[in-house]
Amino acid sequence: MNDGPRPTTATPEAEPDVATELAELDELERRLYSLGYGMTQISFAGETSDPPASAPGRAEALATLDEMAHGLLCSEETGRLLERLSSKATELDATHAAEVRVLSRDRRREANVPAKEAAALTRLTSEAEDVWRRAKRADDWASFEPYLDRLVEMRGRLAGYVDDSRDPYDVLLDEYEPGSSRELYDAFFEQTKACVVPLLADVRHAGQVSRACVEGTFDAERQLELGRDVVEAEGLDMDGLTIAETEHPFSDCTSSRHTFIATHVYPDDIMSNVFSMLHEGGHVLYMAGVDPAYDYTCLRDGTSSGMHEAQSRFFENVVGRSEAFTPVLLGLLRRRFPERFADVSPTELWLAANRVEPSLVRTEADELTYPLHIIVRYEIEELLFSGEAKAADVPGLWADRMGSYLGVEVPNDSLGALQDTHWSCGDFGYFPTYALGGAYGAQLLDAMVGSGVDFEGALAAGDLAPIRGWLRENVWRFGRSKDPAQIISDACGAPFDASHYTRYLQRRFTRVYGL
């Protein structure tokens, strides 16, 4: 099946002119955008509103649309078009040049993997996800173990198709965070451990802060209204935002003008929804802040997983858990739950929001211990891909590291190495971007303040416009047209430097715990 009538293209002998080729590129982009729009909307409905019986039909449609998008990107015709346009990069406007560069990289990643191998991976992850789900429920590491070994083997082998000159784990790291590598993460995580492990010991010796002021149950409907208030105060364009409920919060977009947040409300944990909305709101600010000229192209959306997490964690933690912004949040809480927050002081709320508590589960971790959870996963992934460890070793490695970094004892694998879905999806190399995002954020904060933005003043006034303005100007608007390393060095005047992050953590938790 081909796609039917289309503008006549020149014969292979005659070289088409740039205008014709750009029209072809625009048409390709429009189709990829539209297939992507369909997949985003279908997935969002699947996660938030679809009835149970719809699952098989939805899976079929998603797989087929994905295959069609893959087919468009990987066709030989697209390959020739991108090659011709790459060779004429100097004749192109900046947007088209960036599109050609980004599409070519996307294509290289997808087209180099033989279709059979890609299909085998899809089958394996689909099976593994199912096995993982049951294994987690039954605390049954043994059933998942062989899948993990096979997934590591297959992902490692497939990485070779993308770039056989590099270590497979480096290829995977680069896939989620262009430009990253073990070298970068090894250094970053050594520095982070050296700061956080002793800082955590100090915190544990200090007196614990209370979270009594946010304990108890809170009406779910009013929590949802509070969530809307929170992202409105954060500065989201409510005219372009869909909000719905789901099991695990996430956000998405189809363009700068249409963004999605799915949240989860726990009646007995009001802070979860508040900070989750601030977090997803940060992602949305990034997606909506991309230059609208990039809408309907591959340049829409953020440049990498790490840079996305930088924005979400910035608004969740750097802004949302700051002392200066706490009175603003307290005002919102009082508006929806006056009977509960009338007598709470800003300081009580601020301390509750920053309480440090080493725990077993990454997604429930506080800002200080969070990177340690990531480091545990990263170090294990490194060992798996270097062949120094097998899946059978993972529970032991997990227990050792959780013990020495966080000081907690792992009672079972459900609360240990089975807690996250990522590995069952074959997403090795993804976890580290979460921690990198936090570190990017701290460096961007220092650059922002250095460039004259009155950060504390904006927080205290509850008007985040100057903060959003700086981030839009230096990060958001570029979408995928700039790689993360370039964004950091242009925005900060220096390459990535983890010391901003360690200093930020020192500052914050020294103050919270009066060290």
Place this chain on the structure above:
Amino acid sequence: MNDGPRPTTATPEAEPDVATELAELDELERRLYSLGYGMTQISFAGETSDPPASAPGRAEALATLDEMAHGLLCSEETGRLLERLSSKATELDATHAAEVRVLSRDRRREANVPAKEAAALTRLTSEAEDVWRRAKRADDWASFEPYLDRLVEMRGRLAGYVDDSRDPYDVLLDEYEPGSSRELYDAFFEQTKACVVPLLADVRHAGQVSRACVEGTFDAERQLELGRDVVEAEGLDMDGLTIAETEHPFSDCTSSRHTFIATHVYPDDIMSNVFSMLHEGGHVLYMAGVDPAYDYTCLRDGTSSGMHEAQSRFFENVVGRSEAFTPVLLGLLRRRFPERFADVSPTELWLAANRVEPSLVRTEADELTYPLHIIVRYEIEELLFSGEAKAADVPGLWADRMGSYLGVEVPNDSLGALQDTHWSCGDFGYFPTYALGGAYGAQLLDAMVGSGVDFEGALAAGDLAPIRGWLRENVWRFGRSKDPAQIISDACGAPFDASHYTRYLQRRFTRVYGL
């Protein structure tokens, strides 16, 4: 751009075998299904939950996906495939044979119209819809008038591409209701007028029945819950159903296992939502009743607009407004609004639900006057397409006919010829299917009862399973694999006959008004 790597196909010289061709057909169907799934989901979100700023991006995606589906269906490759398979129809299983027949017809309708002409129509209707919307608001016929003339001219001309041996209006009628024509509708509507006009006169001379028992305001949230109760009692599979709110109620599906209803709740009109849910529920029963073997193919969904309306009106009117089912509805109303319906009797509710009141607006019409609204539109469309009338004549024709058929005076065009969106979309020939559906339903009812279904007993018991069972067996399961005329004659043992409808209306309204 083509769709990238695909199974190797034979060279044009070698004739591929049937198995290869059927695999190609299945692949085509899977892609059309998936693009259709995307469009259904995107449109549903657009009508129910999308934020305002998302409109341009959604329109772009919908237009592109539609173009891709059109391109797939109309490609020369698909044309050749369908021709080869048509010539081997006897070698195919029944499902594939039906798919080839239906896809070939769909393709003929779409592929014969030159792309330029199709695009011009899309542009014109998009503009005309906008003009119509403003014209309706401002009661400004003059601004819409030239668009109506142009739309009639263009739709008539384009009909010639589909079949230049037939009258253009016949081609359009056949598009919405395969097998229909002016000959069929002329006869049907003459018979209907001959029954309804004098019956309506008798009703008007009888004493009016009261609707006091359903008047007043009703909490919107509880009305929504009532709506769920209603379709559950109707027998919908709630595990496959998405319900949401919108401006104008509608229903849709992606397969037999995933259906959608969008409803509208008016606090001051509880009956509107109840009967609208029964109506859309009828559509959903049809869509969900199609043989699951037809899922992911062009045979899913109902066979025609008229047959769809037959199901929706059957459940709204024949079932929903019946004397025997009224106690069931009353039970549902009492469950959600005990304080309002405790003292209402079944007879009071039944009379209120069947009150006849000639009015100006089609969508608010009762069951008896409804076909007259359709006849007014049909007769005007006939005159426009025969050239006997121009758009300038429409308001006069409208006033005349509304006066003589319904006995109402048309005060302005907003409540007259500007009330419906259909013409602005170029949907001429669509209205008559609404009335035809009512008549199909009455004939199906007689066949059902004739075949031994205890219709009244099922209504009284509030268990519609025997009714659904008969309709599933005789209508629903065939999906698009049978044309409407075939369904009627197979189910009823006779061709379409409007006298079932006129007798049904006589019976019902003679009883309601004690004539």
